[in-house]
Amino acid sequence: MQYTVPRGPARGGRAGEGAQIALESETMETQRGTFHILTWGCQMNEDDSEQMALFMEQAGYQMVGAACDADVVLLNTCSVRRKPEDKVYSKLGELAEAKRFHPHMVIAVCGCMAEAEAEEIGRRAPSVDLIVGPGRASEIPSYIEDVLANRQRPGLPHRPAVHLDRSAAPGEGATVPLRAVGRPVKLRAYVPVMYGCDRYCTFCIVPLTRGKERSRPADEIVREIRSLALAGTREVTLLGQTVNSYGRGLPERTSFAQLLRMIGDIPGIERIRFTSPHPRGFTEDVIAAIAEVPAVCEHVHLPLQAADDALLRRMRRGYTVERYWNLLCRLREAVPGVAVTTDIMLGFPGETDAQFEATMEFVRRARFDAAFMFAYSPRRGTPAAEMEGQVPHRIKIERLNALIALQNGISEEINRSLVGTVQEVLVEGRSSRNDRRVTGHTRTFKTTHVEMDGPNAIRAGELVSVRVTEGGLTGLVGVPERREA
Numbered sequence: 445m446q447y448t449v450p451r452g453p454a455r456g457g458r459a460g461e462g463a464q465i466a467l468e469s470e471t472m473e474t475q476r477g478t479f480h481i482l483t484w485g486c487q488m489n490e491d492d493s494e495q496m497a498l499f500m501e502q503a504g505y506q507m508v509g510a511a512c513d514a515d516v517v518l519l520n521t522c523s524v525r526r527k528p529e530d531k532v533y534s535k536l537g538e539l540a541e542a543k544r545f546h547p548h549m550v551i552a553v554c555g556c557m558a559e560a561e562a563e564e565i566g567r568r569a570p571s572v573d574l575i576v577g578p579g580r581a582s583e584i585p586s587y588i589e590d591v592l593a594n595r596q597r598p599g600l601p602h603r604p605a606v607h608l609d610r611s612a613a614p615g616e617g618a619t620v621p622l623r624a625v626g627r628p629v630k631l632r633a634y635v636p637v638m639y640g641c642d643r644y645c646t647f648c649i650v651p652l653t654r655g656k657e658r659s660r661p662a663d664e665i666v667r668e669i670r671s672l673a674l675a676g677t678r679e680v681t682l683l684g685q686t687v688n689s690y691g692r693g694l695p696e697r698t699s700f701a702q703l704l705r706m707i708g709d710i711p712g713i714e715r716i717r718f719t720s721p722h723p724r725g726f727t728e729d730v731i732a733a734i735a736e737v738p739a740v741c742e743h744v745h746l747p748l749q750a751a752d753d754a755l756l757r758r759m760r761r762g763y764t765v766e767r768y769w770n771l772l773c774r775l776r777e778a779v780p781g782v783a784v785t786t787d788i789m790l791g792f793p794g795e796t797d798a799q800f801e802a803t804m805e806f807v808r809r810a811r812f813d814a815a816f817m818f819a820y821s822p823r824r825g826t827p828a829a830e831m832e833g834q835v836p837h838r839i840k841i842e843r844l845n846a847l848i849a850l851q852n853g854i855s856e857e858i859n860r861s862l863v864g865t866v867q868e869v870l871v872e873g874r875s876s877r878n879d880r881r882v883t884g885h886t887r888t889f890k891t892t893h894v895e896m897d898g899p900n901a902i903r904a905g906e907l908v909s910v911r912v913t914e915g916g917l918t919g920l921v922g923v924p925e926r927r928e929a
């Protein structure tokens with residue numbers, strides 16, 4: 445297997461610069477072939493896939509809707525848990541079969557799993573041609589050209605070309621997202637504001653796959669969001685692995701709270717969300733910005749992971765249960781009606797019955813609007829994978845099921861309690877299940893189905909005041925109360 449250092453626009457300046465200039469100054473190259481992207485994982489990965497698609501189109505490739513119709517298949521992977529990795533290997537098996545009938549196909553594994561598992565992928569999936577770590581979107585078309593050129597050279601054994609970030613200095617090689625130029629109009633857009641993570645929680649692979657923290661300059665982010673607003677975007681979600689660490693290390697320091705206020709001043713942006721903040725750096729100025737900036741939505745996703753101090757220490761989370769609780773109370777006091785969602789991990793090494801019960805009790809008291817709940821899965825290379833006291837799978841699943849039942853009951857109760865209230869809904873389009881309804885989200889991020897307003901169709905992009913008539917586990921149903929002028 446051959447490892448190479450990053451090249452092209454990532455060297456000698458801001459990564460992605462060359463590609464951005466090319467986008468603005470060159471016309472589209474001639475058709476080179478077709479591509480398809482499969483994406484697993486978080487919103488950051490979804491945004492990375494969008495960038496990959498733009499760079500591929502810029503290089504002359506055309507997107508198609510099915511992997512079997514594509515000349516190039518890009519798998520943008522996630523390695524936070526075992527399950528998405530298993531799905532990738534299973535998909536690679538299917539693609540190997542497809543490649544027998546389409547031997548010209550190029551298969552590329554990109555993203556976090558590529559970074560963490562390059563050797564293993566090369567061993568288990570010999571049909572893979574290319575392995576590319578995160579932050580290399582602008583360079584993928586040229587890597588593909590190299591693969592195709594090498595196929596023309598007789599006698600070369602088939603080995604995947606591997607392009608990882610390991611050899612790059614922190615921040616170097618990160619691809620700066622394209623501005624709105626060339627993006628399809630989106631009502632709701634993701635905007636990465638920082639990359640990587642310096643926290644090193646003992647269970648998490650992210651610092652190993654996405655590298656050290658680095659923030660984008662505030663003026664660049666504001667320019668991108670202005671362009672999005674001009675193109676029709678009404679809501680932005682600011683992305684970062686620990687998004688409230690934003691600004692550290694920038695030559696001109698801008699805090700996350702300042703960034704929220706700057707974006708709050710952009711005309712046309714009605715809603716600002718962010719994910720995921722870390723409880724440790726959730727400062728008073730961020731709470732004040734949520735309370736005071738009208739566009740910042742009343743929804744905070746605040747990962748808890750566990751509600752036992754000894755477990756939190758072993759996880760290296762950097763806060764105590766009391767500190768998290770106090771933050772939750774201050775947030776709820778400063779931002780009336782705020783919806784709080786969370787992440788909870790069950791079965792971390794050494795988790796006892798009593799510690800699990802403490803987490804259950806905390807969930808009863810905290811009454812989160814919703815939670816992303818999952819069983820701990822060991823990640824190779826992380827300290828927790830080597831810890832003693834690994835919890836048997838059966839116990840993890842029992843605990844997970846008990847927590848899901850508890851949280852589902854709470855989510856349903858909270859949503860039912862909203863019946864009769866009026867909520868502002870940003871309409872995103874027709875409901876997929878009922879063509880007499882449109883679907884959108886409240887400011888508190890509740891999925892809401894809105895009965896059509898008689899003959900007056902409600903269009904995507906409208907902000908509608910909706911009186912809630914039903915509340916259930918997954919969201920709300922309501923009728924329009926008043927339409928914006």
Ligand code: SF4
Pocket residue numbers: 641642643644645648649650651685686722
């Ligand atoms: S804060 Fe912890 S869990 Fe979150 S990305 Fe960083 S290391 Fe992973």
